[in-house]
Amino acid sequence: MKIFQLFAAGLCVALPISAYAQDKPELTIYTYDSFVSDWGPGPAVEKAFEETCECDLKLVAAGDGAALLSRVLLEGERTDADIVLGLDTNITARATETGLFAPYGKAPSYLDVPIPWEDKIFLPYDWGYFAFVYDNTKLSDVPDSFEALIAAPDDLKIVIQDPRSSTPGLGLLLWVKTAYGDRAPEIWEKLEPKILTVTKGWSEAYGMFTEGEADMVLSYTTSPAYHIIAEDDHTKSAASFKEGHYMQIEVAGKLASSDQQELADDFLKFMTSPKFQDIIPTTNWMYPAVFPYSGLPAGFETLITPTESLIVDPIEAEKTRDAALAEWLTALSQ
């Protein structure tokens, strides 16, 4: 019977869940896992904002990309979230359409995002380029375009992410579509023999790449910066593609249902200030929306700069998405 006593004890520990009282106003932000983790920007951002706001900032990991939006849709107007941070321009049109988000006011004039910023609802906090990352000690003949990748030897294998479950995966879908238009299905069909596998998310793909399973992995041009700065490992590089590189701009928006409208506005202002922005490069490993006065951290200067930035505007992305996905499915299912 000892086993049952153990069970009972276990359950008693599990039941009383943190129900703490709070006098300070609380600002709840829904974001993605890697943002809130100890190695992400979360802890530093929380500390910096709480120093100025007389409030309690709560960062909740609620999925990434489309899943984050679905979570807010699921909760509807009852949601606890005041701000959603971590959508990108590929789904902001859909997010705007839901009517759940409210305008943030005036865009700061000093944004370092490579495109003019016109969105009144979502404000960018960082951005980056998608790219194929490789090990420069193993791969010597680095493809410099999708065509070159297709023409590469048969044993060169890439790992990509599924556009249905991952933000980079969706980015690649739009990258090929933007660069090749009607030729996109043909590119995918020819690319198929090079694709070792398609993973659910970025982590699995990147894990397989670092294990040496694949020669290249879909990631960001800024990924090598992590290895250089955090690990002093100079073996990872991003391949520069002649077609240009598709951009991801990550944004945050305030919910209309929030009971902390002013505080939410304060946070969005804080988000484009140096206190937030300076944290981004070496925690989220992306380009900040506003570059630090002192310049980007050492190591970032070694990264490739795409000759052309590709991006479709949110409304166009929303229109192309389903058709591009259908093409992708057909091309890779043959």
Added chain:
Amino acid sequence: MANRTQPIRPIHFIAGGGAFALLLVLTIGTVIAVWTHAEIGSGLSSSDWSAVRFTLSQAFVSASVSIVLAIPVARALARRKFRGRALMVSFLGAPFILPAIVAVLGIVAVWGRSGWVSQAIAPFGFSPLNIYGYFGVVFAHVFFNLPLATRLLLQGWLSIPAEHFRLCAQLDMSPSEIGKHLERPMLWSVLPGAFLLVFLLCISSFAVVLALGGGPRATTVELAIYQALRFDFDLSKAALLAVVQFGLCTSVALACIFIAKPTNFAFGLDRPPERWDGKGTFHIICDSISLILLTLFLFLPLLALFIRGLIPIAHLPIKIYAAALNSVVIAVGSAMLTIVMSLALAALIIRIARRRKRISQIVEGLGFLTLAASPFVIGTGLFIIINPYISPFAVALPVTALINAAMSLPFALRIILPAMTRAEDHYGTLGDSLGMERWTRFRIAIWPRLKRPIGFAAGLSAALSMGDLGVIALFAPPDIETLPLMMYRLMAAYQLKMASGVALLLISLSLILFWLFDRGGQLEHHTR
């Protein structure tokens, strides 16, 4: 049925019925919740139907291969005694309880393009192995489920009374005659259930298929559900797909339950079986080969994970202890719930079976329902049900324990029900004829025969719950982490080395929990 002395008491209806109702709410109730919450609606597309076809085909192949391979292995384990056998049987639970992504990385480290095997054969001019695609999916599923199938079949072998084997030896029967008279009837009663379990597990597979499937050709219904829920936010389609998945699983479940033939072994004195057969060289070689291959196939990836995690595990942050405690608490709580629910259900099923065989089979079949259910739909549905009344964050741990318990109920029921049936039929009858009181009857006649399966089921359930990510991800409040959640967050933040340390800790804790429960069930019981 000879036994009419055991009435269905109210307690059986309340406890069993309660467990049954809870199952229905979690499975069908959540689908309805998701359905009614839907605003837009779209039917199934052609790619959804090809997902259905792929799901069925890979699950059928994976389950068949697992079961066929499990037969020689289980027989070898049943009739051989060797040093380390107990440890090997305990470790058989390991692959099954690994979180999918950890297992995939382990498999890749050994069998992948740059894995141990590819490197070992490279000097001989072989090109690297390619395990991606349809083969990879089946390979990974066999890795996960062969041990489970082996354990289930081994349980079947152990259920043959020792006296039967002694009688066979006295009659000088050959191994093939023993096969005909004892093993084949036993297999007919155990195989369909084992096949069904593995089949259902492979149907709802998601992460494995995505990582090793090689592309969108390998799309399962579960992935289509994920897409509908998270990518398109098309709740009605998610509900529709969930219903399709129920339909598929139910038809296979019914087929298996009707194929299964109950065994008719006389009852023995519960002595540990002594085996006089299979002493020939041929049989010894066969058994040794099966066991060695199993060891290599299963334990190499585990070894790879162990080696990889060994250094990082020493450098884990302090927060890991809180996460580990949360995981253990959820696991133990859900194991306890699983056992209570499956005992209640099993008692009810056995008592209904005495009167209405068909109805009891349907109840038993519905006990498998959670395997056919999509964790994504359960999570989302429960979220929709709970959210208007109470913040889902506030009940994260209990809800996770509850859902995990429901998810492991099918295994527990599969393990406990046959044991309880046998105990009731053999010893329960004896207890009744001796006029034993209810509690005494349970303590002396039933419990000693249930201890071992209960221990195994509790261990399995605890370990399954440890490795589960699905539900907690939807409910977890910001300040509560579990080990799998932490591992994923580390991986997402480039901390792959540290993540492998967490993975090793997760595997170790799962195994320890499993071992403690499993061992606890096998301790000597004094019936005097």
